[in-house]
Amino acid sequence: MQTVSWFIERIEALYDKLTTRHWDDNKQYAIQILSSQSAEKARAYAQALTQALPHAHIVGSSVSHLIQQQSILTSGSLIIINEFQHTQMTSAAVPYQYGAEKDSERLRHALNLQASSCAILSFSCQVAGQDYAIYRAFDRATTPPIAGGLAYPSELGAWVLHQTQTYPDGVVAIALHSDVLRVWTGAYSEWNPVGMPHVVTKANQNRLITLGDEPVYDHYKHYLADGADVDLLTLRSFPLYRERHGKKEVCVANEIHPDGSMSFDRSFCVGDILRFCYTHPSLTLEQLKYGITQLAFHQPQTIWIYNCASRLDFIEGTEEVAPFTELAMVNGGYCMGELYASHDEQEILHHSLTYLGLREADEVPDFKRPAAYQGSSVSPLFSLIRNAINDLNQSNHQMEYLLERQAQKLSQSFRTDSRTGLANRVALQEYLAGMNEDEHLLTLKLINFSQINEKYGYSVGDRLLKDLSQHFRVQLRKGLGRIAATQLYSIGVGEWAFVFRANEPSAQIKHPFTLFADLVEQHDFSVHGAEELDYLSVSLCGGLASRRDFPTVSGDELLLKAIEARRAGRRNNTHICNALDIQVSEEVRKEQLAWHSRVSRAILKHQIVTYAQPIFSAQSHQIYSHECLVRIIENGQVIAPGQFLPIISDTHLYSRLSRHMIESTLNYMKDKSGVFSINLSPQDLFSDKTLYVLENAISKLNDPTRLGLEVLESEQITDYDRMIEVCGHFRRLGARIIVDDFGSGYSNFDEIAKLEPEIIKLDGSLIRHIHQDQRQRKMTAQLVKLCQVLNAKTVAEFVHNQAVCYLVESMGVDYLQGFHLGEPKRLF
Structure with missing residues (x-):
């Protein structure tokens, strides 16, 4: 591997350089054109290079200054040619077109990365003065490190170059693929954030008013002088550091105002996260010197440096570049931002110096050692402060990790059934x-x-x-x-x-x-x-x-x-x-939902009323009792239960309606005379809340024996032991137990016998056609006899004409109920 670099101001000089050197067609060439000149001149240089090296991969970028060994150069172009013997290359240019995420995927796909890919050299443009997240597809776990920088926007414009074409909005890159090429990267930041983060709570453009609801100047006094006043010169040595939209920025104070607010060289927004930061030339140089000492163990053959143009305002001359020349040939440029691959992600840095060291050869003929460097006492002090804070941050990270683990356990328990261990x-x-x-x-x-x-x-x-x-x-x-x-x-x-x-x-x-x-x-x-x-x-x-x-x-x-x-x-x-x-059809579902709304509205507006249908003694036809029935009043019209009860029967709305009916009816009847009954469904019998309401209402009756509880006997009853227990409890309170709808198609005779009802009501489906159907007449007669064996009185429901009335009376039924004798009427 060999490197040659030329500082060029005119195309003629480049032609002279190219003709004086022999180029090997069996080698691979990677060429960088870093220039403070126009894009037009850069293209001319690229065309000349392509004529001499038609298979070379060429990339380039506009920069503010050039680095060639220990020289900082301006007003020209630096041509850096690297000759590789065992390294293959792929290169690509991607104009910005489809957004950062898709453009990044396009770049990664075009570079055709392989298992042997070990480094990427890239230059890219900002968009509207902001960093463009063009490297988000390059996950550090699966892609090699990327070095390079952002195009510098000079008076001649910002551009990047690939082969002979320049792009004002785009990205270019060369990927290096090799089993023997070794690469090392590093980054040095001029400003070092220190201390805990502070949140901007009030600001007006460049004027920062409060941090955490305290005047910003009070923060400076507290942290820098234990509450004493601090002059502006000292404040400027400790600017505020922030990261916004992935870009690292340093905000320097310009003025202190009487109200404790301060003006800076940048604007602020409420919610910005700021930290104090510091700089010291000796610290930066010592960090760099230490890094070069570590890099010396690897003996790179060439080093590419990509520095931030802003650092020229703080570091004079070649102080931080010169130490690299003790190890290898150094070339590079000052950019608008620097690319660096940290352990976690590919970053775009600012105010930083980054480098990429390369070595293709296995043997090191002449081991180069950097000169010894004597550090100052200031540097260890800053290092001590920084590392102490890092220890605290590490402790906080450990605590955050433990809290996150605990949160994960809680989340897992939230999603797991404790009884079975299955997901819930x-x-x-x-x-x-x-x-x-x-x-x-x-x-x-x-x-x-x-x-x-x-x-x-x-x-x-x-x-x-x-x-x-x-x-x-x-x-x-x-x-x-x-x-x-x-x-x-x-x-x-x-x-x-x-x-x-x-x-x-x-x-x-x-x-x-x-x-x-x-x-x-x-x-x-x-x-x-x-x-x-x-x-x-x-x-x-x-x-x-x-x-x-x-x-x-x-x-x-x-x-x-x-x-x-x-x-x-x-x-x-x-x-x-x-x-x-x-x-069911959508129309039916909508109708059901409408009924849910209507019933709920009726409960809220107390539009539930009670109707009572008389029950007569057989033979004498004297009123014996009344069955209380629920109705809804809507817009002055009475709505019968058959329209809404089947729809809400399996919902919580039914329980609400039932409790309202029980409470209002028994409250009305508490000081009246006469026998009456109410209906209880299986849902009521197994609802503790409903049973509590019923028990409380019974306790207020002047005579609890007046009340009959009509229990619906159906297949919905799955726990007869519970039903028997509940009915026994209310019998002891004085209420009579009545089995409703007996013979309706489901009858558990053994369980009914255990219930010991005082009255059994024969379902209307048996009685309705008894005067026309001989089989039903015989069946009904047998059921009446069975009830007599159980020592229970019987009620014939749906007695709708004289013929039915005569037949059931002749069978020995005790009580009659139906429209022939009396229709339901409003009770209250």
């Missing part, structure tokens, strides 16, 4: 936000979990959840592969969700999962439960929702659809229900 609903919702078109969501629920808990204890229940989760994982891994087992989530107590990929339509997917649920129900989980258990089985139901079936809904909406499908499956006694099979 939060993690599932995050995944569903980016769900693919060929993915499907299955939700599963253990529907007999509460019975297992109550019968065998919570420890068995908790163990069962873990065993089921592990069982699901194993089966999913067997059936769908290892990745599938990682996509199992716990989204509630005894409730799971699973996301998987499949190309089949949801209708075909449903079948294998139905078989899967059936096999799980046949599995014996007692081996991991309590020792006294002979056999422990589970009952499952599930809901399936496919992204392909609902392409426009959000992830949260898709989860709700899967849960709705699971609930529908349970109601229909099916293992797996497809959300596509139960979806």
